[in-house]
Amino acid sequence: MFRASLTSPERVARQIRERILAGRYPGGTILRQEELAAELGVSRMPVREALRQLAAEGLLILHPHRGAVVAELSLAELEEIYEMRAALEPLALRLAIPRLGKGQLGEAEDALDEAERVHDGQRLSQLNWRFHAALYRPAERPRLLSTIELLHLNVDRYMRMILTVMQHREQSNLEHRLLLEACRAREVERASRLLQQHILEAGQRLVQFLKEKV
Amino acid sequence: MFRASLTSPERVARQIRERILAGRYPGGTILRQEELAAELGVSRMPVREALRQLAAEGLLILHPHRGAVVAELSLAELEEIYEMRAALEPLALRLAIPRLGKGQLGEAEDALDEAERVHDGQRLSQLNWRFHAALYRPAERPRLLSTIELLHLNVDRYMRMILTVMQHREQSNLEHRLLLEACRAREVERASRLLQQHILEAGQRLVQFLKEKV
């Protein structure tokens, strides 16, 4: 029979991933297999598979015989990801709106409500994804959804930094509320326009924020 | 210093990938590590990493403790991939057209010329990708390009089947020529409209073809 039985490479991958996203391993960090293995209480073998997994997700770059380096995202690449999101997410939303039920709308609203109360970066990032994913899921496009998720994953490290800036959060919340209303009203065109604009503007704010931070 | 030194997992991944795309391992096939290892003259370890790589590419599904299964693409998923391509490729083309040089236009044209003479499925698939990639590359959006490449990879198995059907090829070549002309003339809007239409229609033809084949 089936059993979930999370296998070590997956557990290890999850832990390393979270460390990268939390900023504990900034871009450029060299990850040593032995070190990770010892720290996570496994041998190097599962670590190697985890590293390959994370490399496939775009969080690492594997240099043969030289090790795994945490991927650095240039501002250009960051903007690129937002361009891709701006192309894909409105597509998902368009397909989803006709099938949106009370359940998803409620889930999205709950995420927004909590996001206004909470202040932890990791949690805010989770809620942000939950909001978006709830709206896209009814489209029933698994590949599209997981591609979008991967893009989110890749900007998440930087997202978390700006998610604690109050000005950004207020603007973002406002846009989210407007988007949700458009979805409720089944106004496909307006919703997808709002979403595209929301993504592009969030991208611009993030790039701006990172530029100033240096 | 640097050395290319293709590492075994990559070699192994490439070979398995080619077998999947060529139809030698159809969807649903269970891949046994030991068997692959023996056949490719390595131990199970590089095979495992290769399998993980291919799973990340979407060609396999890894079931913990139960093995790797070649991914089956339902017609719905196939259409989904074409929807994604129709969203992403016109974006890449728009960004690329202003920067298209003689080099890329020539490369694209060469690919079309050869595609009209050649009849081998694998080669045709290569040429088809070369044509598209040549037009997108000047956009200088590496993630966008590799995402598109991944989508191509995932439909390639089915593409190869229809690429030997003369009627499809003629239609496709015609559309490619029109697209190339629009690019030469720097008509961004027309070119991106042609491309989107080309992708959606190719997807429809493929779905139709596969439906009839059953």
Next chain:
DNA sequence: GTTGCAAATTTTGGATACAAAGGATACAGT
């Protein structure tokens, strides 16, 4: 002091060996 080379060290890549999980099979009980 700087540059070039070579040995030594570190670190990754790959193979073998062992453990554990899943599935198949045979047997016992009803």
Next chain:
DNA sequence: ACTGTATCCTTTGTATCCAAAATTTGCAAC
């Protein structure tokens, strides 16, 4: 005959060990 269960076999998962590659260090020559 059928069902449930225990055991065996196959296959995957993980650890350990050895080999190969890359980096670092030390030494020598200029």
